[in-house]
Amino acid sequence: MAVQDSPHVADVALDLAPAKPVTNTTAKPVHRLPVQIDWPTWAIVTTQAGILVGIIGLWEAAATTSVIDAFFWSQPSAIWHTLKIFFTTGDAWTDISFTFRSTIFGFLLGTAAGSLLGLSFWWSRNYAAIVQPYIICLESIPKLALAPLIILVFGIGLGSKVAVATALTLVVSTLTAYAGVKALDPDGEKLFYSLGATRWQVFRKLVVPFCLPWIISVLRVNIGLALTGAIVGEFIASQHGLGRAILYAGQTYDIALVWVAVLVLSTLAIIMYAAVSWLESLLRKGTRQ
Template identity: 40%
Template sequence: MIHVIRIIILVLIIGLWESLTASGILNPFIFSSPSRILKTVGNLSASGQLEEHIATSLIETVAGFILGTAAGIVIAVILWWNPAVSKIMDPYLVVLNALPKTALGPIFIVCMGAGTGSIIAMTLAISLIVTILNVLNGFNHTDPEKIRLMKALGAGRLQIFLKLVLPANLSTMVNVFKVNIGLSWVGVITGEFLVSKAGLGYLIVYGSQVFKMDLVMTSVVILALCAAIMHIIIGFIEKIVRKRFGIQK
């Protein structure tokens, strides 16, 4: 029933959007319409550009997602393992998290050139610190009574981490994966706004510059679909993890 209601809401939104633009209540030049978006998709696909731009953004997003998530978890483990280092680094992590990452864009471009490297670096800058803070917070809030019990039974730090801390935070890490999907897309699109010759971000910038709002809205819709598909994939992984380790929601 939940899935049916979701589909009904989506159909109503699309139908309302189409009817409002067709009747002139919404300006179709600015807001486009589902039918115009489908026509734009057909034109892009016929010219072979659609697949190129989607593939470019997907590759950059997946690369940034994997690197940012993996590096963030590894650093969080290191900080949990060394409480003194964690306390020293805490204010710096907070400041880096608060720093607007777009301000680092020109630095990435100068250091890494105007290409894919700069875009992935922007994605890392946006997702890395969030991953570290969320995962480390989960590690630090693992049940202290269970940790004391394991220490009393002679367990070492590695055993505590592998047998208690890591399993207890699998759900936290899955949630971090979900958050990082959106952050990775934000990083890629922001990077493509600054420097790119292909990708969905490039299409959005190009469309706005030449006042082709159909192209802009088409890129936004495709972006939303790609993010939704990645979110569904992470959802399947979450179900497997919960079933494998008996984790309740």
Template identity: 50%
Template sequence: MTKPVRDLPSGVQEEKRLSRHAVNLWRWGLLIALIALWELGARLGWLDPFFFSSPTEIFRTAVTKWQTGDLWRDIAYTSASTLLGFALGTVIGSLIGLLFWFSRRAALVAEPWLVVLNALPKLALAPVLVILFGIGFSSKVILAFLMTVITAAISAWSGAKAVDPALTTLLFSLGAKRRQVFTLLVVPSAMPWIISGLRVNIALSMAGSIVGEFIASDRGLGRMIVYAGTTFDLKLVWVGVVVLSILSVLMYLAVVLLENLLSRRWSAEQNQT
């Protein structure tokens, strides 16, 4: 969000607003131009339609798949495992991170573990998880969960660490118990940190779900893409890619919306002293 510039004469402000308009126009224009170019390229034979298909072809395939109900089911399956893994990972991870506040020692012991676990390529574990938890829904949720839980814990712990010690002193001087300092001060103080981790985590969670479906699954957009690839149905692969892109943008926007709602509640305007 940009702050409005108050001191400028109205003419300059007008110009600013116009340029913002122009930026939006350019953004959408570029997208449309790219799609048009793709279509044109396919029709004029610059692009091999077998590999690259074309926007109209992809759209037609998507509509057919939608009508049979397959596409809809796959979207629901992937969305569900992504959101469930995201929610579980965020809630459990944040709780773990926050609870470290109660024990400096536990936190110090856990810190290098968190860093290493965070750096670990969890997607590489996907085959093991699928064997452990089966090819069904749960293995996808667990993978999405593992992708998010560590980052959520790290964000929450950073927030808990950043609590103003003077505020802690004040609450204790008012006779607060440790549990009260935790609920009244630590949790709300860490909220902006937790919230800022959500955007990254929704994308990570979706990556976990899709890779799980790549390994072994009987449903989901990831499985659809793999299946279409092995049968050389590249049109369908493109449908999968486009639908996944749209889905991830929608989820991202939903998280941004959630962020705005949450940060209004836990207004982060604590910089003024």
């Protein structure tokens, strides 16, 4: 389990020790390289599971014995009960679908439009120089602060949530794709032109594939941003969605329902995150970066 080269280093230290003439001036402390023993996988997995079970068990026990106030914190058994109700007689699927659609539409729209905008800067340096400060300006405004405004303009339906999610993802994608454009090797362009390529050919065969890793690298960030946008949009004004469910439950002090909605939302977030990560690795393999 130990690192391969550690005994080697230790040996050297030991070999040197007797060879050194024994002088009383500066005796350097000689000690072995500290070797850290990594736990075996089964121990790690057991501990991981143990932490989860422990927290749930303690929480349940503390709530039933009134060590913590079950009204404020709720308890696992009540959450489980509410979860079943939420999925059988509640709005679970409507809410999930609403949040999911807002997120995905915003993610796709923002990423696609932003990437195209970023790539478009390759076509003209002057155009890029003129537009860039505005993009950076837009980047510096916390876009979520505009959420109430966007809701006012787009209404309380799905459109406004998509708009908030798009606003959050668009700028990130633009700046990242533009970073790719700026990293382009001018000699690569030279090669293409020496082969008689047109500007459009250079764009299609060099600029786009070169910038693809940049565009892909931002997907995972964007799916998170899009979800945040959708949730905050729902907080401000909405009739559906997991964000609204959390807010509503919080306002009525139905803590178990808050937990359920947070749990479902987190599961949704993780599934989307994993899906995008998988997509990213797939694309990365495809682009050989």
